[in-house]
Amino acid sequence: MSEIVYLDGKFLPAAEARVSVLDRGFIFGDGVYEVIPVYSRRAFRVAEHFRRLQKSLDAVRIANPMTAAEWIGLVDEIVARNAGEDQSVYLQVTRGVAKRDHAFPRDAIPTVLVMSGPLVTPPAEKIERGVPAVTATDYRWLRCDVKSVSLLANCLLRQHAVDAGADEVVLLREGYLTEGSSSNIFAVKGGTLLAPPKNHLVLPGITYDVVIELAQAKRVPLEVREVHESEVRAADELWLTSSTKEVLAITTLDGRPVASGRPGPVFKAMHRAFQDFKRDVMRAAA
Numbered sequence: 001m002s003e004i005v006y007l008d009g010k011f012l013p014a015a016e017a018r019v020s021v022l023d024r025g026f027i028f029g030d031g032v033y034e035v036i037p038v039y040s041r042r043a044f045r046v047a048e049h050f051r052r053l054q055k056s057l058d059a060v061r062i063a064n065p066m067t068a069a070e071w072i073g074l075v076d077e078i079v080a081r082n083a084g085e086d087q088s089v090y091l092q093v094t095r096g097v098a099k100r101d102h103a104f105p106r107d108a109i110p111t112v113l114v115m116s117g118p119l120v121t122p123p124a125e126k127i128e129r130g131v132p133a134v135t136a137t138d139y140r141w142l143r144c145d146v147k148s149v150s151l152l153a154n155c156l157l158r159q160h161a162v163d164a165g166a167d168e169v170v171l172l173r174e175g176y177l178t179e180g181s182s183s184n185i186f187a188v189k190g191g192t193l194l195a196p197p198k199n200h201l202v203l204p205g206i207t208y209d210v211v212i213e214l215a216q217a218k219r220v221p222l223e224v225r226e227v228h229e230s231e232v233r234a235a236d237e238l239w240l241t242s243s244t245k246e247v248l249a250i251t252t253l254d255g256r257p258v259a260s261g262r263p264g265p266v267f268k269a270m271h272r273a274f275q276d277f278k279r280d281v282m283r284a285a286a
């Protein structure tokens, strides 16, 4: 990851950054995080990321240690101190250091870590051919809308995909599509984009919102509603979206081709629209 990180008020080399073994992030996974893509040294949709951070903090009852303006300043600073035009900023806030006890400590100070590494978006080959995915039962908790650092289930599910030679899992809960281990999932049927609604079962993706906005702007028929497993399996197209993967076609599911097994026309149009949108936003910010 980054050469220089921010930890609790100080900028220091990553190799020198130290957190107590009693940090509740380490002991309980008691914290929340964000990943913000940075294009040409400018953070993308940064206000939206900090709105989501606030929601995650509120949900787990950690007081936000900084204002949105302070956070944005900190992101700019970490980007400036690290190499690379395109970066991926990772930040996390844990409940802090306290004697091990499940109940919240009275006076712990939240631990704040911000780091940045190169933004690695999918290579051209994956954009052109799409990626394999496998289905799995979504056995995570019922607050998947919280961007929690407790990611054991997501790690197990991603490894399930890797073991099957796939890039991502398509998660199904009680017969309905939720999302991936670290991405949102969309389906296309008969030219209509189908998006699972934002609720407690999925992370409200920043990229998900961009895709919905672009679909509306480009007049792509859109249905935000529960998507049944049978619709996932019969889809003309499946996509995954995230801040680092952007928009990527899923072209095989459980070893079977998704329709033709090639990225579809709706995906191609959305991928192009997303790249144009990114470029326009960054140009406007320049």
Ligand code: PMP
Residues within 6 Å of the ligand: 035, 154, 179, 180, 181, 182, 183, 184, 202, 203, 204, 205, 206, 207, 208, 241, 242, 243, 244
């Ligand atoms: N769902 C999950 C479970 C994720 O971890 C992520 C990536 N953080 C997403 C969806 C996509 O969110 P975003 O577009 O904000 O990266």
